[in-house]
Structure formats: C-alpha cells, structure tokens
Amino acid sequence: MLRLEGISVRLGDFRLRDISLHVRAGAYLTLLGPTGTGKTALLETIAGVHKPLSGRIHINGRDATHLAPEKRHLGIVYQDYALFPHLTVFQNIAFGLRLKGVPERKIKGAVDEMAGFLEIRPLLKRSPGRLSGGERQRVALARALVLEPYVLLLDEPLSALDRVTRSRIQKELKRIHTQLGVTIIHITHNLAEAFFLADHLAVMKDGCILQEGAPEEVCRRPADRSVAELVGIENLITAKVKDNRLVTVMGDVDSQKIFAGRDDLPERVCLTLPGWSIEIFPAGKPQDYIWQGNLSISSVYPMNDTGMVEVTLVHNGGESLKTYLSRREAKAMSPYLKTGTTVPVGFLGKGVHWVPQEVLI
Amino acid sequence: MKNFRIVISGLSGILVLIIVIPLVRMVFSADPGVLRSTINDPEVVQSILLTLRAALWATLSCILFGVPLAYALARWRFPGTSIVQGIVDLPVMIPHTAAGIALLMVYGREFFLGKTFSLVGISFTGTEFGISLAMAFVSLPFLVNAARDGFLSVDPRLERVARTLGASPWQAFFKVSLALSWRSILSGAIMMWARGIAEFGAVIVLAYHPMIAPILIWERLENYGLKYARPVAVILILLCLLIFSALRWLSRQKKEV
Numbered sequence: 001m002l003r004l005e006g007i008s009v010r011l012g013d014f015r016l017r018d019i020s021l022h023v024r025a026g027a028y029l030t031l032l033g034p035t036g037t038g039k040t041a042l043l044e045t046i047a048g049v050h051k052p053l054s055g056r057i058h059i060n061g062r063d064a065t066h067l068a069p070e071k072r073h074l075g076i077v078y079q080d081y082a083l084f085p086h087l088t089v090f091q092n093i094a095f096g097l098r099l100k101g102v103p104e105r106k107i108k109g110a111v112d113e114m115a116g117f118l119e120i121r122p123l124l125k126r127s128p129g130r131l132s133g134g135e136r137q138r139v140a141l142a143r144a145l146v147l148e149p150y151v152l153l154l155d156e157p158l159s160a161l162d163r164v165t166r167s168r169i170q171k172e173l174k175r176i177h178t179q180l181g182v183t184i185i186h187i188t189h190n191l192a193e194a195f196f197l198a199d200h201l202a203v204m205k206d207g208c209i210l211q212e213g214a215p216e217e218v219c220r221r222p223a224d225r226s227v228a229e230l231v232g233i234e235n236l237i238t239a240k241v242k243d244n245r246l247v248t249v250m251g252d253v254d255s256q257k258i259f260a261g262r263d264d265l266p267e268r269v270c271l272t273l274p275g276w277s278i279e280i281f282p283a284g285k286p287q288d289y290i291w292q293g294n295l296s297i298s299s300v301y302p303m304n305d306t307g308m309v310e311v312t313l314v315h316n317g318g319e320s321l322k323t324y325l326s327r328r329e330a331k332a333m334s335p336y337l338k339t340g341t342t343v344p345v346g347f348l349g350k351g352v353h354w355v356p357q358e359v360l361i
Numbered sequence: 362m363k364n365f366r367i368v369i370s371g372l373s374g375i376l377v378l379i380i381v382i383p384l385v386r387m388v389f390s391a392d393p394g395v396l397r398s399t400i401n402d403p404e405v406v407q408s409i410l411l412t413l414r415a416a417l418w419a420t421l422s423c424i425l426f427g428v429p430l431a432y433a434l435a436r437w438r439f440p441g442t443s444i445v446q447g448i449v450d451l452p453v454m455i456p457h458t459a460a461g462i463a464l465l466m467v468y469g470r471e472f473f474l475g476k477t478f479s480l481v482g483i484s485f486t487g488t489e490f491g492i493s494l495a496m497a498f499v500s501l502p503f504l505v506n507a508a509r510d511g512f513l514s515v516d517p518r519l520e521r522v523a524r525t526l527g528a529s530p531w532q533a534f535f536k537v538s539l540a541l542s543w544r545s546i547l548s549g550a551i552m553m554w555a556r557g558i559a560e561f562g563a564v565i566v567l568a569y570h571p572m573i574a575p576i577l578i579w580e581r582l583e584n585y586g587l588k589y590a591r592p593v594a595v596i597l598i599l600l601c602l603l604i605f606s607a608l609r610w611l612s613r614q615k616k617e618v
Binding site: 044047048049068069070072074075076078082084085086095096099100143144147153 | 518527528529
C-alpha cells in the first residue's frame, strides 16, 4: 500500500536520512520515537507537504513522489486535530466531499453514516470550539475517514487527551482499524500506545529508522541499545564473551540460551533484560534462568499510573536493574521489599537478548 | 488589584482625553450658521466625496496586491524576507511630503513610468489617480501588516489538512486561510482607508487639484482664516466618526454571529 525507498528530506538544520519503509494494505504501523526525532516530518513528507531530496514514495502501487498532497488520497489527523474553526462539525466532515463535487444529498448520507459510526451525530451542528478533546478527535477522524483514504496518517493523536479519554480513543482506533480495514500509520512516543495498537512497529531516532518489525519481535530482539531503550528495556548489562561464556560483573551468565548456537560472536556484548525477565524469588525451573544470585533492593516505588510496583535492585559490582511487581505480588513479598534487603533473583532466559557493544558507545 | 485598576484606567483615560478634547472643542466651537452653509457648499461636498472615493480606490487596489504580499510574508521564508518587510513599513517612517516628491519623480511626466501611463491616458499629476496613488503609498502598511498578522494567526496545518482533503493551493487559500483571516484584512482595510482620508503631505505634492478635504481645509485656513477652515474639518471628522463606527460595529456583528 505504501512504500518509501531511501527518502531523505531536509528541513532547516534537520534531516530525515535514507528512510525505507513498507506498509502493507490494512496494516497498523506505529512510528515510535522520542520528541524531535522527525516523526511528524516523515508523516508530512508522506502526505506531500515536504518534498524529498532523494528517494521515492509509492502509494497504492503508484509513484507519488512528486504528487501534490490533494492527489495522494491520504488522510491526516494532527495532535491538536486541526479542525476548521470557522466551520461546523458537519461542514468539517463534508469539506473534502464538497471539494470533490459530490452531490449534496450523498454528502449528507456519507457524513451521517460516518458520524453514526463514530458516535458524533449529536455534534454535527456544533462548532469545533465547543467540543471536548475526545469529541474533536472523533470529528478529525471522521473528516479524514469519510474520504476513504488509502492510508490514514495519525500524528500523535492521543497525546493531548486525558488518561480516560486516551484509553477510550485507543479502543476506538482499534475498532476503526478492524471494522474499516484502513491502513494506518500512527506516530507516538508512548510505548504502551504503540504496543496496544500496532501490528507493525518502526523505531525512529535522529531522522532515521533504526528498526522495524512486529512489536513483540522488536521488543524481544532490539537491534541496538537505542532501540532497546526506546522500546522500554531499561536493564542493560555489559558482558565479555570468553570461550563461549558470558562474563559480567555479576558473574558468569549461561550463554547457550542467548546465543542459540551462534559462533560469530563479538568480543563484547550488551545484554538487554526487560523488567519482566527479572524475577525476585525465582519460582520456575532452574533451567529457565540464565543467571541466579542475590541482589540488594535499593528502592521500592508504587507506580500510580499502572498499578505496578517498581523495584530497583543493585549488585555490589555496581549494576542497577529494575523489575516490576503487581500489587498482589508486592503484598506477598512485603516483608522483604524493603530498601537494603538482599533477595534471591533470577534472569529468565527467554526474555534476555544481546546486542553488540560497539554500537552502544 | 484596586490600585492596579486605578493606575491603568487613569493612564488610559489621559490618552483618550488628549485625542478627544481638541476634537470636541473644535466641534462645539463651530458656528452653527457657518456649519450649515458649509454643508451646503458644493465645493466642500465635492471635496469630501473625492477624498472618500480616492481613499476607497487606494484601499481596494491595495487589497488586490497587498493581501498576496501579506500571505507571502506570513507563510514563506525566502532570502530578504526582512528587507521586504522593512520596505513595506517604510512609508510609515518617511515624511509624507518626501513620499510625494518620490512619487512625482516616478509617476510624473519626466520619468518613463509616468510617460508610459500617460500613453494610455492615465496621468498622476493633478488627477484622482494621483490622489489615490499617494494615499495608497503612505497607508498600505496598515493593510499589509494587519493582513500578515491575520495569516500568521491561522495554523498552517489547517491548510495542510485542507490539501490532504483534496483542496488545491488556491482552494486551501480561499476556503481556509482567507476565510479565517478576513476579519484582520477588513480591519487593516478600514485603517488604510482612514489613513488615506487623512493624507495631506504626499497628495499636495502630487495632486493639489482636484482638492481633497485635508487640502481644502488647509487652503481655507491660509486664505480665509480659522473661521472658514474649522467647519470643513468638523464635517470631515463627524463623517469619518460615523462611517468608521458603523464599519467597526458591522465587523463586530459578523464576529458575534
């Protein structure tokens, strides 16, 4: 549906560099990356707002590199929704249809159907200034979707919403994607949002796409430290490879599960450990763990937004690791969850991955 | 808070009084008999109508050229943006008689531009064209700057969204940018018209005749004294107050709708 080949764009001092991406029809792609990394610039380049210095853009099998925005047949929804303030909700949704010269009777029907789908029928006569954030979001979606675009481009559409509305609109986006089968590119810096919505994830930093793939795969096997950090892997341990053994300041780590028979190993690697792979009071089979030992608790922090408890563990060699417990788990371990207490810890082999260390520095 | 309000109100009030007192004094000191005969004086009526008409032509023609310039200044970054902006502001800074002399040198019969226009029957010296040109030259910053501020207040992403919804650049301009900034443009146009009506320095150099109201006032002051100049000034002031109050009221009415 959408293919980018080596796209480079210059915007003042900022550059998008050699971006290649393939989005199949019906996919939900999230572009994940920190603020200022060029996600919006990439989205606007796809929409035709910025002209690439080099590379090609193919939309629906057609070379659209030099097509004007109005001829690309894409829909865009910005972070603050960019509704036309001088038009009513109905007029906003009907804007594109009127430009196309669709008869007024058909416009009425199409707007009514889309408004029904997004449950905004009672808002049609209102002005955008009198809508809540969630309502504006739905109107902006309706305005783009009513034209049945090849690809719907969403520029951080949930970031301006409160937590409850965000959660509701997330589900709404999922429903839109499932029921209408529209191809969506959604940019965000929110990891949870990306994982909830996407079936394909691309991680961006400094104007480049660092890695793309299924969200679980990107998370399980980040290409480098930047990706590991961006997909929320907070625990990174440096290690030396010696005689097929992994030597860390915490002692040797069972390398077989991690390297899986590879023999072209670099001398130094970095182990990536998602929080869930670090177990306090390991209860599984010994062979499930690649490392077991005792670590000291340095902090216990209840996280109000997720209902989890964050526990920071330190090794006397200086490594600091974070893991998360449910409230129930934390309650069961409460006698031991105190700063300074030493607890047994295990690293689950299936969660640990490695990246070469030379790309880390 | 109370002291703050008192100080702000006091300072604002002083400024308003500085403007109002001379005008009120002039209006109320005019002899009603002379005022009545001045209203019926065909020369005064002609002069005021000419002033209003010439300023209106100046404003309308500047809307045609000034709005695109304002849009370019608001939306595009090109080499020399600030120089162009400075050029637009220049007529406010230079003495208007100097502006008149500059215009005379270009649009007079000595320079090719003036000669070229005279070939198609347009002369700028001593004509209504000249009056409009002088008025436009000195008052266009009011329109261009107001329109530019209006365009700047429109989020450029609205135009981008319009484009993705199928609008051509022209449609995005008319249906979004202009639709959202017309009030600023109207306000700038009213200011420009008002400034055009008041213009004296540039017009007197380029077109002493036919006489616009400010020149008529000056001429009567020079030849007949204050008694005969004052009624013309009073009529012009009252008329302008009436017209601009009505225009402001109308544009506000639209906003509230």
